[in-house]
Amino acid sequence: MAYSRLWDTEKLPLVASDDRIIATDVIATHDVPPFNRSPYDGFAIFSEDTKHASQNNPVRLKVVDAIGAGHVASCRVNSGTAIRIMTGAKIPDGADAVIMLELVKEMTDQENSYIEIKRSIKKDENISFQGEDTQQGKLLVKQGTKITPGIVAILATFGYHLVSVYKKPVVGILSTGTELLDVHEDLQPGKIRNSNAYMIAAQVRSMGAEVKLYQHKEDDLDSLYQNVKECLEETDMVITTGGVSVGDYDYLPAIYEKLEAEVLFNKIAMRPGSVTTVAVHEGKWLFGLSGNPSACFVGAELFVRPVILSGMKMNKPHCAVTKAILASDFPKANPFTRFVRATLSEDCDQKVVTPAGLDKSSSVSSLIEANCLIVLPGGTRGWAKGSEVAVLSWHGEGSEWPWNHPLFSKSSVTKTAEKQP
Amino acid sequence: MAYSRLWDTEKLPLVASDDRIIATDVIATHDVPPFNRSPYDGFAIFSEDTKHASQNNPVRLKVVDAIGAGHVASCRVNSGTAIRIMTGAKIPDGADAVIMLELVKEMTDQENSYIEIKRSIKKDENISFQGEDTQQGKLLVKQGTKITPGIVAILATFGYHLVSVYKKPVVGILSTGTELLDVHEDLQPGKIRNSNAYMIAAQVRSMGAEVKLYQHKEDDLDSLYQNVKECLEETDMVITTGGVSVGDYDYLPAIYEKLEAEVLFNKIAMRPGSVTTVAVHEGKWLFGLSGNPSACFVGAELFVRPVILSGMKMNKPHCAVTKAILASDFPKANPFTRFVRATLSEDCDQKVVTPAGLDKSSSVSSLIEANCLIVLPGGTRGWAKGSEVAVLSWHGEGSEWPWNHPLFSKSSVTKTAEKQP
Numbered sequence: 001m002a003y004s005r006l007w008d009t010e011k012l013p014l015v016a017s018d019d020r021i022i023a024t025d026v027i028a029t030h031d032v033p034p035f036n037r038s039p040y041d042g043f044a045i046f047s048e049d050t051k052h053a054s055q056n057n058p059v060r061l062k063v064v065d066a067i068g069a070g071h072v073a074s075c076r077v078n079s080g081t082a083i084r085i086m087t088g089a090k091i092p093d094g095a096d097a098v099i100m101l102e103l104v105k106e107m108t109d110q111e112n113s114y115i116e117i118k119r120s121i122k123k124d125e126n127i128s129f130q131g132e133d134t135q136q137g138k139l140l141v142k143q144g145t146k147i148t149p150g151i152v153a154i155l156a157t158f159g160y161h162l163v164s165v166y167k168k169p170v171v172g173i174l175s176t177g178t179e180l181l182d183v184h185e186d187l188q189p190g191k192i193r194n195s196n197a198y199m200i201a202a203q204v205r206s207m208g209a210e211v212k213l214y215q216h217k218e219d220d221l222d223s224l225y226q227n228v229k230e231c232l233e234e235t236d237m238v239i240t241t242g243g244v245s246v247g248d249y250d251y252l253p254a255i256y257e258k259l260e261a262e263v264l265f266n267k268i269a270m271r272p273g274s275v276t277t278v279a280v281h282e283g284k285w286l287f288g289l290s291g292n293p294s295a296c297f298v299g300a301e302l303f304v305r306p307v308i309l310s311g312m313k314m315n316k317p318h319c320a321v322t323k324a325i326l327a328s329d330f331p332k333a334n335p336f337t338r339f340v341r342a343t344l345s346e347d348c349d350q351k352v353v354t355p356a357g358l359d360k361s362s363s364v365s366s367l368i369e370a371n372c373l374i375v376l377p378g379g380t381r382g383w384a385k386g387s388e389v390a391v392l393s394w395h396g397e398g399s400e401w402p403w404n405h406p407l408f409s410k411s412s413v414t415k416t417a418e419k420q421p
Numbered sequence: 422m423a424y425s426r427l428w429d430t431e432k433l434p435l436v437a438s439d440d441r442i443i444a445t446d447v448i449a450t451h452d453v454p455p456f457n458r459s460p461y462d463g464f465a466i467f468s469e470d471t472k473h474a475s476q477n478n479p480v481r482l483k484v485v486d487a488i489g490a491g492h493v494a495s496c497r498v499n500s501g502t503a504i505r506i507m508t509g510a511k512i513p514d515g516a517d518a519v520i521m522l523e524l525v526k527e528m529t530d531q532e533n534s535y536i537e538i539k540r541s542i543k544k545d546e547n548i549s550f551q552g553e554d555t556q557q558g559k560l561l562v563k564q565g566t567k568i569t570p571g572i573v574a575i576l577a578t579f580g581y582h583l584v585s586v587y588k589k590p591v592v593g594i595l596s597t598g599t600e601l602l603d604v605h606e607d608l609q610p611g612k613i614r615n616s617n618a619y620m621i622a623a624q625v626r627s628m629g630a631e632v633k634l635y636q637h638k639e640d641d642l643d644s645l646y647q648n649v650k651e652c653l654e655e656t657d658m659v660i661t662t663g664g665v666s667v668g669d670y671d672y673l674p675a676i677y678e679k680l681e682a683e684v685l686f687n688k689i690a691m692r693p694g695s696v697t698t699v700a701v702h703e704g705k706w707l708f709g710l711s712g713n714p715s716a717c718f719v720g721a722e723l724f725v726r727p728v729i730l731s732g733m734k735m736n737k738p739h740c741a742v743t744k745a746i747l748a749s750d751f752p753k754a755n756p757f758t759r760f761v762r763a764t765l766s767e768d769c770d771q772k773v774v775t776p777a778g779l780d781k782s783s784s785v786s787s788l789i790e791a792n793c794l795i796v797l798p799g800g801t802r803g804w805a806k807g808s809e810v811a812v813l814s815w816h817g818e819g820s821e822w823p824w825n826h827p828l829f830s831k832s833s834v835t836k837t838a839e840k841q842p
Contacts (some may be wrong), residue, residue, distance in 0.1 A: 014604055019621050032785055070600030072611040088600050090611040104610055134786045152786030153620035157785050161605040179491030179509050183435060184582040187455055190493040190511040199574035202439050364453055364578050365555045367571030
């Protein structure tokens with residue numbers, strides 16, 4: 001996180017700012033409501049006039065004006081008079097209360113309109129006071145906040161027809177691997193269609209970035225080096241998929257070296273994705289993800305997400321952590337911490353999490369239903385159904401830093417609930 | 422819901438289909454993996470050859486070919502031979518197991534390469550079998566499902582470079598009210614900026630629709646009628662805000678009558694939003710929401726959302742319902758069911774919900790933090806801190822039909838937890 005940097009900002013029309021991250025604080029530039037106003041259709045009156053009003057002693061007031069919302073009265077409310085007022089209209093000078101339309105009797109003679117009131121109305125009754133909702137100068141929305149419909153309402157209220165937001169960083173996704181066909185190509189013996197690039201592209205777009213797709217088809221060092229360089233020049237960060245394992249044709253470590261990129265790590269004690277490499281070159285990030293779909297998926301959520309979001313000053317750039325009950329045995333032990341794609345649901349009062357589909361790093365079908373990752377700290381044995389486990393979710397608000405959650409520590413490996421039949 | 426209809430469909434490039442609702446079932450058109458493949462870098466062998474292999478009795482095999490991912494072997498693996506194979510490559514004919522690179526000793530003489538194996542390898546070891554992830558013909562994604570990154574991966578795998586999705590319906594939002602300034606205008610006495618239209622627009626876009634904004638500034642029946650008619654002709658459904666109350670300038674009921682629209686309801690026992698009108702005219706929906714921000718907000722989530730989403734065959738078109746503990750007293754009793762904008766969070770093991778900001782239907786500030794609605798069934802008394810309440814959320818998956826949740830019934834009004842200091 002120490003290497004993260006802020007993205008540029010741009011101004012967008014309010015109607016195009018949905019879900020973007022605001023780059024300025026929003027401060028109330030006036031009170032809300034901006035004036036005392038009527039919350040109902042009724043009559044603005046001088047409350048003192050109704051002090052002795054009752055069923056047997058109705059008070060009669062002369063109606064001297066009528067104002068709709070958006071209009072202002074042409075005169076004051078003096079004792080003995082009233083002004084007809086619509087919801088949202090400004091309380092006329094002199095009036096200190098509103099009586100609802102339904103509670104008065106309206107009458108007219110040849111020249112004038114009158115109302116009759118049969119109850120006492122207190123001072124300030126039915127007035128929405130200037131500033132009661134929000135006072136001028138109040139900090140309403142902080143820089144780094146996602147623009148929701150509610151925030152759009154706030155921005156409109158205060159006249160932000162242009163909104164300053166963080167630009168979407170451009171993420172280059174470079175697929176390597178001679179086995180990859182593009183999505184429109186027919187299957188060929190020994191080859192598969194490239195699904196990782198499209199999947200990561202969708203993940204990265206959902207994080208608020210833009211994507212440029214690159215495809216490298218040859219397995220030779222020089223042309224791949226040129227490709228990575230070009231990709232770095234044309235984008236704000238680069239994700240490569242494939243070519244980071246230990247096989248004969250894995251050139252990425254050599255390429256990082258040739259670029260003189262600073263490699264932050266090139267192995268990580270986790271499954272899937274142990275062969276993930278993360279490097280920084282001239283302030284730009286390089287993520288080398290394995291070619292396995294689940295490793296790609298997990299790598300994007302764990303490593304790419306916080307870099308994109310912290311660049312927009314979001315204070316919760318990581319996946320959110322919650323706890324849930326494991327719905328089925330997970331017998332496979334592993335010395336490394338596992339991130340298992342899973343489905344989180346609510347069952348009666350508790351959250352329940354079920355591993356999704358085939359648990360192999362090459363599995364594609366497990367991606368259909370998965371809405372979270374189960375985190376299983378490494379250890380010498382598997383996990384029993386009923387265990388309490390930590391779950392990372394890319395939906396909702398995120399977290400500041402999930403990695404110190406107590407369920408992530410190895411000690412909790414021993415905590416297994418009673419096995420159910 | 423009986424009046425809902427399906428929107429049209431369109432074909433989009435895969436990279437433009439994020440978050441859209443798929444309009445066809447997706448069926449696996451081939452097995453995944455499409456062929457037996459190697460999950461590791463190693464050597465494809467004939468397992469029988471290693472039957473008696475051990476530390477003291479190493480077996481030596483001649484390496485007859487080397488294949489990278491995407492390539493196919495030029496010959497078979499016969500007894501006594503092996504083929505070097507990279508992760509993802511197709512298992513050559515004759516081979517029935519793979520031994521990992523790290524477990525063999527490689528050697529060459531003048532003419533040939535050999536490997537030495539010091540353990541027995543079982544038949545089928547280290548082979549990812551054709552169809553083990555997904556079998557041809559399997560229904561993977563149902564029509565009416567939102568396209569997530571995982572589903573993008575599936576679509577890419579099966580060659581969907583064009584994806585059939587539901588078209589975004591066009592929602593006309595017609596603001597009425599002479600008090601409304603547009604967002605770029607300076608404040609004027611008695612007037613406020615139109616925040617409702619922009620807010621509802623953002624809500625409706627987040628539901629997957631497009632928006633056309635209309636503004637009506639005069640308060641006369643004929644021009645408003647013309648405006649509503651025009652708006653109906655140019656869009657798939659119309660939301661009006663304001664002008665549906667009981668005041669002097671509320672023309673919408675008359676307009677529905679003049680249109681000969683079928684009014685489904687024009688009052689509803691809820692707060693805010695009791696003056697909501699919903700009508701259907703020639704198959705198009707008309708939603709008449711009050712001019713109050715919170716009534717608009719709630720009306721869009723409760724009434725507009727299911728119409729937009731069921732038109733895309735989503736099987737959970739309504740807000741999702743969950744339960745939570747009320748974090749503060751809500752003393753105001755009301756005979757009607759209330760929908761209180763609130764903030765849902767997780768506190769230790771339970772969900773906690775707190776009313777957001779000023780609880781007035783005119784409040785704008787309460788929209789900033791609100792991420793859900795508390796549902797408080799009507800009754801003769803308020804609600805105590807600690808009560809278990811139902812909460813509606815527009816985040817996540819939604820629900821089929823939330824309205825039969827037990828917490829929505831009036832009887833639960835009496836269920837109040839002990840008051841805490």
